[in-house]
Amino acid sequence: MILVSACLLGDNCKYNGGNNYHQEIFDLLQEEEVVAVCPEELGDLLTPRIPAEIVGGDGTDVLNRQAKVINQEGEDVTSNFIIGANRVLTIVNQKGCQLAILKERSPSCGTKSIYDGTFSGTKQQGVGVTTAILEETGIKVYSEEDINQLKTII
Ligand code: SF4
Numbered sequence: 001m002i003l004v005s006a007c008l009l010g011d012n013c014k015y016n017g018g019n020n021y022h023q024e025i026f027d028l029l030q031e032e033e034v035v036a037v038c039p040e041e042l043g044d045l046l047t048p049r050i051p052a053e054i055v056g057g058d059g060t061d062v063l064n065r066q067a068k069v070i071n072q073e074g075e076d077v078t079s080n081f082i083i084g085a086n087r088v089l090t091i092v093n094q095k096g097c098q099l100a101i102l103k104e105r106s107p108s109c110g111t112k113s114i115y116d117g118t119f120s121g122t123k124q125q126g127v128g129v130t131t132a133i134l135e136e137t138g139i140k141v142y143s144e145e146d147i148n149q150l151k152t153i154i
Pocket residue numbers: 005006007008013014015037038039040041103106108109
């Protein structure tokens with residue numbers, strides 16, 4: 001069972017009501033058992049919603065309460081992101097997922113880089129909150145940008 005960011009498969013769960021449909025990821029998973037999740041919707045945030053970024057660190061720091069997730073209107077949505085990540089973890093444990101493919105640069109789903117909290121489009125190294133909680137429990141997390149590597153292991 002493979003966990004996937006729902007927006008990569010075309011679900012309109014992105015902050016602006018759109019999606020991040022990725023044809024190659026969709027094609028790769030055609031014959032696989034997948035569970036599609038949106039951690040931010042699972043964290044009780046609405047779609048569309050105000051975009052948010054991690055301020056003061058990355059997803060690991062958020063879990064350690066050393067960084068926050070703040071939306072573009074200055075509201076602290078850290079608890080929503082932590083709740084969403086924990087609900088994803090529950091699903092992963094229930095379904096027995098051992099691999100995840102999540103959307104790069106999202107404050108929830110980023111696997112190698114995220115935005116730096118300034119809402120200026122500036123990226124920094126780091127993981128999203130859901131990626132952090134999954135990696136802590138030993139789940140291997142890839143992004144759509146690892147498509148060539150994924151084609152060799154799926
Ligand atoms: S939280 Fe993840 S699944 Fe949901 S829209 Fe953002 S990148 Fe996609």
